[in-house]
Amino acid sequence: MTTLTQAVRSSSTTGEKPARAKRVRLESRRALPAFYWMVWPAVIAFAAFHTVPVLVGIFFSFTNYAGYGEWNFVGFSNYLNLFKDDRVLAAYGFSFLFAIVATILTNVLSLAIALGLNAKIRARNFWRGVYFVPYVLAILVIGYVFQFFFSNSLPKILSGIPLFADNILTNPDWAWTAIVALAVWQACAFAIIIYLSGLQTIPAELYEAASLDGAKPWRQFTSITFPLISAFFTINVVLSLKGFLQVFDPIVALTNGGPGTSTESVTLLIFRGGFSGGEFAYQTANAVIFFVVITIVSLFQFRVLQRREADF
Template structure:
């Protein structure tokens, strides 16, 4: 049998995409690793300093605070996003009323983008919410939460709402793949409600759960857009994430090489966490797929 010839244009497209990826991603990444072993400020001359930048990271209180905030933010947001997404996916899959309204509500911020949503809620928290709080006599709502020590919770609220769309789509696709015969058999055995969810639905969503957990924790450890749009890392440095610190100190603070080392450490941490997640969650998948 004659093999079907592949159009050469496909090879051209793949090669072009690979070149673009190498030029705009791989080369800058390798340059960042190289400069992390120097004292370059982003301009002028530089010298090799070996591991000095990496050793200094462990002594820097600003680095410690940024990592502490980022991990706290990532863990809380990952949990809340996946809980909300599971609830939404199950609700939509059960054909409840107002399903169209729910879809529009959770999918709207996904279309707008994190920066746009952040700027919108910056205005809401600064102007609309305090006005409502003063009108109703609620002291907690009478101030801009983004200017207080609770600013992280304002960012978490917005991030959870804005990030639920993608996770909901993944869970919805997983639910669509569960055969109705499984539920019919469970009904015969008397499995309903939460028992059916814990014993059947959630185990069969193992693959969707793995995808969402890995992508969520990775994305939230790299949180940048929402913070820059809503607080800029403030008040003070209370909401300064690692990515925001790298940008501020690296590109405008004369610490290009130092923050390059910070970026390399962040990359290693995220890669390590992702691999650990995949290892344990894929073992869980195998357990339920057997």
């Protein structure tokens, strides 16, 4: 009787497996149309609002189109003229100087603050929220607040220092430092969150073992903390440099590219010349070159920084 029961159960189980596999196949076939209905609208929207405009822009970069009227093909003359344009070269120089300085300051300050917030301090979650506030604020609004601070409050507070006695935003040699201060103040908010995420992945046992071996805090940082968050450091550095190279809003809010063109970035030059200067095709070629430059810089950063990442 027992043998007969086991045989019946075995046959029923064997019969259930093909039926279950058939149901899975039918459900997967039903899910495919739903999958395509969800994906295709996003693909079409991305192509319509990103890919097609990019291709159209690349096409017009080989013309003399001014943004209106007739146009003719001019070949690579726009690209060749960019390398002879002193204003374009100055904009690239300013953008790279600004991006390098701002990236270094952002990552140094963010990592230091993240280490402090990761320590056992009172109201740690409250301070994490406070430091993230700048990231959610509108940069133009904050920019105008900083503009009032640099042009009115700071000269009165530091009237005894020649550099700050006058409005620093009108100083062609130092106005860029005010833009760096604003950009770094806002960018630190996001970088701190990334570093905090990395610090929370480090096991506490490593620090305990290092302390027992007599390792000082700086030794623990260089041998444990930084190697184990190197992947997060790579992300922050790449995103920071890419974002700072495309700086636009802080400049518009503080100096609008002045005094003269001393704080004019590549993106601001493209906007001015392309939309209001009658240089649509010329600045489109500039935008294409700028895209290539940012891509090369980002890939180079990944290649160099990822070699130093620790496996954990």
